[in-house]
Amino acid sequence: MIRFLTILICIFTLHTLSFGQSVDELVQTAYSLQISGKHDDASTVINKAISAKGGEKNKLAWHVRGFIYKDLFIKNRAQREAGQYRSEAVTSFLKSNELDKDNQLAPQNQKALRFLAVSYFNDASDIIAEHDPDRIEKAEDNYFKYRNIITELNPDTNLVNKDIEYFLAMSTAHRKIYESDRETYDENWNVSNEYMNKVLDLDPTSFKALYAKGVSYYNRGAYNIERMPHVEIYDLMEIQSESMRSIEAAFPFMMRAYEIDSTKVEAVRALKIITFNLNKEEESRYFQDKLEELDGNFKK
Amino acid sequence: MKKFTLFLSVCISFLVQNPQLPEMNEKDTGAIIKASYLYNFGKYVDWPEDKKTGNFIISVMGGDNLYQELVKNYNSKQIGSQQIEIRKLSKTLKISECHIIYIGTEYHDMLPQIAEKFKNTPTLIVSDGEKTIANGSAVAFLWNDNTWMFDINTANAQSLYVSLTLKSLARKVE
Numbered sequence: 416m417i418r419f420l421t422i423l424i425c426i427f428t429l430h431t432l433s434f435g436q437s438v439d440e441l442v443q444t445a446y447s448l449q450i451s452g453k454h455d456d457a458s459t460v461i462n463k464a465i466s467a468k469g470g471e472k473n474k475l476a477w478h479v480r481g482f483i484y485k486d487l488f489i490k491n492r493a494q495r496e497a498g499q500y501r502s503e504a505v506t507s508f509l510k511s512n513e514l515d516k517d518n519q520l521a522p523q524n525q526k527a528l529r530f531l532a533v534s535y536f537n538d539a540s541d542i543i544a545e546h547d548p549d550r551i552e553k554a555e556d557n558y559f560k561y562r563n564i565i566t567e568l569n570p571d572t573n574l575v576n577k578d579i580e581y582f583l584a585m586s587t588a589h590r591k592i593y594e595s596d597r598e599t600y601d602e603n604w605n606v607s608n609e610y611m612n613k614v615l616d617l618d619p620t621s622f623k624a625l626y627a628k629g630v631s632y633y634n635r636g637a638y639n640i641e642r643m644p645h646v647e648i649y650d651l652m653e654i655q656s657e658s659m660r661s662i663e664a665a666f667p668f669m670m671r672a673y674e675i676d677s678t679k680v681e682a683v684r685a686l687k688i689i690t691f692n693l694n695k696e697e698e699s700r701y702f703q704d705k706l707e708e709l710d711g712n713f714k715k
Numbered sequence: 716m717k718k719f720t721l722f723l724s725v726c727i728s729f730l731v732q733n734p735q736l737p738e739m740n741e742k743d744t745g746a747i748i749k750a751s752y753l754y755n756f757g758k759y760v761d762w763p764e765d766k767k768t769g770n771f772i773i774s775v776m777g778g779d780n781l782y783q784e785l786v787k788n789y790n791s792k793q794i795g796s797q798q799i800e801i802r803k804l805s806k807t808l809k810i811s812e813c814h815i816i817y818i819g820t821e822y823h824d825m826l827p828q829i830a831e832k833f834k835n836t837p838t839l840i841v842s843d844g845e846k847t848i849a850n851g852s853a854v855a856f857l858w859n860d861n862t863w864m865f866d867i868n869t870a871n872a873q874s875l876y877v878s879l880t881l882k883s884l885a886r887k888v889e
Contacts, residue, residue: 627736
């Protein structure tokens with residue numbers, strides 16, 4: 416009963432506080448609630464402020480709203496609604512920034528936006544590291560939110576290297592999902608390669624992407640052949656034909672990787688293996704010799 | 716809380732959490748394919764009745780990877796009611812009776828003598844390269860259009876019945 420009365424008094428007080436107040440007064444009230452740790456109440460009041468006449472054009476109202484939702488996001492980090500709070504915070508800071516013609520609030524808005532952008536980036540990174548087939552696509556959403564904020568803050572920011580890093584990581588994650596259960600997650604093999612294509616669109620000389628694509632095609636072919644024991648002869652011929660096409664497809668990617676950096680032991684070893692499996696004995700011997708030149712540990 | 720602050724203060728590199736260079740799964744796919752062919756030859760070639768009891772013996776001279784593959788995946792498996800037994804041979808002509816004998820490229824020089832030894836016996840001689848057919852192989856593996864195929868010479872397998880299925884799948888039958 417006492418609890419019920421307390422809630423009623425709080426609601427009444429809040430209503431009294433906010434009713435009839437100007438936007439500035441509402442902002443002030445919201446700010447006071449915010450610094451006293453009453454984030455939910457603060458959000459109710461600040462939303463009244465931006466809905467009030469003139470509130471939508473008030474840079475301070477949006478600025479304070481950004482901090483209220485940023486704190487709600489931090490406080491509820493592990494909860495489902497954290498995403499919504501973060502999104503509201505970003506919208507508020509961007510709006511405040513847009514209205515802030517004399518750059519009065521810009522440094523604080525931008526600092527907060529960078530903080531939120533980094534949180535999106537790190538969430539994307541964590542999701543990628545989980546290799547969870549049910550969650551992996553959420554990384555995309557988080558990464559592009561990070562990206563949008565950064566480009567919004569500075570349209571000239573060059574994010575090519577970050578994009579490459581992200582596409583490579585996504586490709587690796589999808590490949591690992593595929594490798595965890597090749598039957599169930601066969602489609603992830605294609606997705607992994609699509610991310611490699613995105614890397615190569617940005618940087619056609621990416622050693623990592625070319626090497627990974629070569630390995631991806633080779634491993635797929637080799638795996639399909641490896642699981643062949645006891646198959647009927649018709650299936651054997653069909654599986655072999657398809658698998659060898661995959662191994663053959665690996666060759667040009669690996670060769671290109673080797674041309675880009677012929678000192679990389681991984682590429683030389685991969686070419687030795689690929690050519691061996693394509694029955695190109697001379698080429699395989701050539702790469703074996705190269706391998707021994709580069710690293711004595713690979714001596715036969 | 717400290718961890719949380721640190722977590723949010725800098726972008727964690729994707730590279731740190733995800734090693735980028737994938738591992739190459741080194742395999743001798745040729746050996747795997749040939750082992751599977753040998754197993755299927757056992758099913759699609761008919762041996763005389765007196766060879767349908769006891770173990771089904773596959774002898775291997777050379778071709779180390781193929782031998783390993785056979786041992787790993789086919790030793791103790793069945794062909795009909797017979798249990799498969801894989802035998803490794805050194806370079807010798809003292810070869811016991813077997814159902815299938817595979818001669819690797821490193822021992823091709825011995826092929827004519829081995830063929831002579833098994834002439835008119837129910838042993839299927841298998842080797843690599845189409846030229847080995849002329850030296851006594853009944854079946855020769857060959858690399859054709861980026862796949863492992865096989866040729867058959869029925870004259871070198873006169874004591875055996877090679878099924879039509881197997882003949883229809885061969886690249887060439889003499």
